Amino acid sequence: MSELFYDAAPNATRVAPERPVPRHYPAKPPEVILFGTCVVDLFFPEAGLDAIRLLEREGIQVRFPANQSCCGQPAWTSGYVAEARAVARAQLELLDAGLPVVVPSGSCAGMFRQHYRELFAGDAGMLEKVERLSEQTFELSEFLVHVCRVNWQDLGSPTRVALHTSCSARREMNTHLHARELLDKLSNVERVDHDHESECCGFGGTFSVRMPEISGAMVKDKTQSLVASGADEMVTADGGCLMNINGSLDKQREAFRGRHLASFLWERVSGERKEEVA
Template structure:
């Protein structure tokens, strides 16, 4: 949905970004990273943010979390409010001055910062130079764990069956579905059950779910039915916007099945605990 502009703002225009190209990953694991926590994780799924930090710290990496961070600007951008999106984006760009990777536990937010910032500032050369440098340091969490940290997971949980939901924006822009599958496949007691709606949008789409609530509601019902039909114990996703939508629908249906963020799932499966 983040590739669409609706008629929310007058004279909204955009240039479609190129598909992400294969990238060269660092040969050496960094000792410091930034975490961009995303506004949805901050407000709705704080455990996912803390568990992302725990996973990174267990890899021997010092995690820095700029307290001033907020939204990546995607809702305004996707609704055609370009100037407002620029204001939000500039505030985020200013926070990551050191030459450290920026790890984001959301493929859609990572896609916004890695790809769409370039289009957002295509007519501002001074800002664009900073954006181009930043984009090369943007990593979705699963991508970073797999290809930069080269994490090796040891499953310490009981046998379980899970279904994967991958954000359509994250699939399209960051290949998150491929990263998540490879990480889950390291867990010997986890059986991943494929379902025929994995690549379909859950209906969230940020502002789409507000502007087109009836269509969004029908889409999430299709998604949750496909997930329930698998008979799995749990749903795993790397995007909390989708989880918020899917879990909300499942709760409304009085279903016990729930989705969990990848960071929390990996942390708990590999011996991590949560302390009150």
């Protein structure tokens, strides 16, 4: 039986989704939709562009619906069910176009694949759209590995990287496995294992706002483990975690930094080295 989670909405009890089961992967399509996520759009837009570049490099045309916004996860996990449904309905209308939906964030992809079913439980009309979106949603690294089946030449200099995956992305999308497989395809990249890799960075959406002391202690453990790993940098496919970890590193006056996996991958396969923005 799945563990039950308390929900702040009256009379609402949510069931934790099971770990993802093996899924059938389609042949590489000629066209996809990119759901950029609100965090990538606002804080890491270059990562969104790099995700598009990676997909276009594989011969795929990328659609980006301009009216997309949030997946609804912050409202849902905070107990604002009606508000989450309103946001989710808007995304479903945009994304229900019969195309694969690629998401450069495991937690947002998990919201589509797992939690929309809970969000619209009992609404037969919406559940049809939810099921279609669930089957058509792929996290970026998952899509590159299992649908595009990429086989890249690494054009970058030798480097050592540590991987961080958000706890929800690990549970719901197996993002850590897909990202590891992608990094291991790069001949000049050594992936460095580190303590606390499987632990939460402390962000957790609104958790970091509601419980800042606990969140701060968690991200300090995470950042100290990353710095001690001997890696040159950290890569992650989750913008919220990236923002939290880099923010903590900045406050600690550490030179070590993380960046989005999409930007790291594009640099390796394109040979372009981008100047870091201070």
